[in-house]
Amino acid sequence: MYQFELSKWNSAQAFQRENRFKIRVWLFIITICCCVYTPLTLINYASGLYVICAFNVAFIVSLLTTGTFVYLTKEEPPALVVLITLVTLVFSATIPIYFMGITGALWCHPIIAAVFFVLPWRVAFFTNTAIFSFACAFCIMVLEPKLSIRIITSLVATYLLVGFFSARIRRIQRQLREASNVDPMTGAYNRRLLPDMLQDSFSKLKYDQESSVIAVFDLDYFKHINDNRGHAAGDLAIIEMVEEIKSNTRNVDNVYRLGGDEILLHLRDIGEAEGYRLVSKLVVILGNNEVIGTSSSAGLASLSSDINGVDEWLHRADVALYKAKEYGRNRVVAWRPELESMTLQ
Structure with a gap:
């Protein structure tokens, strides 16, 4: 798992290679999201689902803005741009449930999994909590009770299982990083940091x-x-x-x-x-x-x-x-x- 920590960009010359790798990962994520969302946006527009289409466009535009900033400045994106991107992600992932029913709910599962593995833990937690809450609310509003319970149960399972395993992997990664940065004999930091x-x-x-x-x-x-x-x-x-x-x-x-x-x-x-x-x-x-x-x-x-x-x-x-x-x-x-x-x- 690659943990894309937005707040931990390295600035030293010795770590420029790692910075370039982080930028490539960020741009790769943006490219994949745009490739997935663009055809869906066109389909929604052709189907007359203009509200869904609007949120998808807003998400794509915010992603492209973030990618352009990262590529040109080689720095972490501004907090406001990241916040707008996450808000549009939450609504583009959940609004389809209200208009499309169970078909719109299917996308919540992979989005929740991707958020847990890509974003920093706290950001992922709040983002996925928002996605889960809105998804449950829309399911209750538009789906029949039995189907709504099934969808909500699957969302709970996805949320808890993926969240648990991503947290465990992050903890192991953190322990490995700490071990690699400390001299085993003295407990002092080594030259790497x-x-x-x-x-x-x-x-x-x-x-x-x-x-x-x-x-x-x-x-x-x-x-x-x-x-x-x-x-x-x-x-x-x-x-x-x-x-x-x-x-x-x-x-x-x-x-x-x-x-x-x-x-x-x-x-x-x-x-x-x-x-x-x-x-x-x-x-x-x-x-x-x-x-x-x-x-x-x-x-x-x-x-x-x-x-x-x-x-x-x-x-x-x-x-x-x-x-x-x-x-x-x-x-x-x-x-x-x-x-x-x-x-x-």
Whole structure:
């Protein structure tokens, strides 16, 4: 099942391929709906069912508007356009029951199933609840009682069964995504999420003037721990390092394991001066931890308007970490332009 989450568009360069896939899926859905609804609309028009035809046309126009917006802007469609599309979908799926009886009710079942599997769960729930409610009301109004009960019972079965299985599949997908985004040894996020998370900070700096800081930590003489105390002790030192960083930072801050003993801390909505004080405090805490058994160094880089993308931001933190090691370890170095020329020499 492909879960088309309208509210979760990725903006980082590393995820542009996934964005293109989501756009293709969205356009494919629009194409299928238009191909199905267009001949039905023509048939309804020829049969004199102008009310049904009007709702079908409204649904097709809203779909095409949404598709054009997505294709041209490569962004999620506006909430108002999505709302209009869903409202027209509800009535185009249920109004035929009033005018056509049982023949019009047949389309409700595949539409309910498609909505559950295509749209986000909350949107699908409210949309299908509306479709189910209107369909039941029209069935009671125009069908004889025994036939009405049969149709309503089949709609209940479709609603509950498809809703249950789509919810279970979504839950499994969510668990798999969470497992793929977390380092199994430390519980920190892995590199997979990092580009998109950092890109989000670029957007907040642009629109909300929210500053952010990243700091890359590295244990000093980590190789000595593995050589003298064994790899189990090295793993334990990394686990303890992540735990100390997590417990001494805020819930809005994120911790990532880049590889080995290299840990990245993403501090949100914080300036460089405050970020430097916090990272310096963490270096002291890590150095005093007996389980870790060694000091650490950190390179810090704050987000600014002159940074051209996530890669350059990470590069600045790496350069600062390199200089912290060069200056004697067990310290924090914040990136400055002059560090680049000193590194190149």
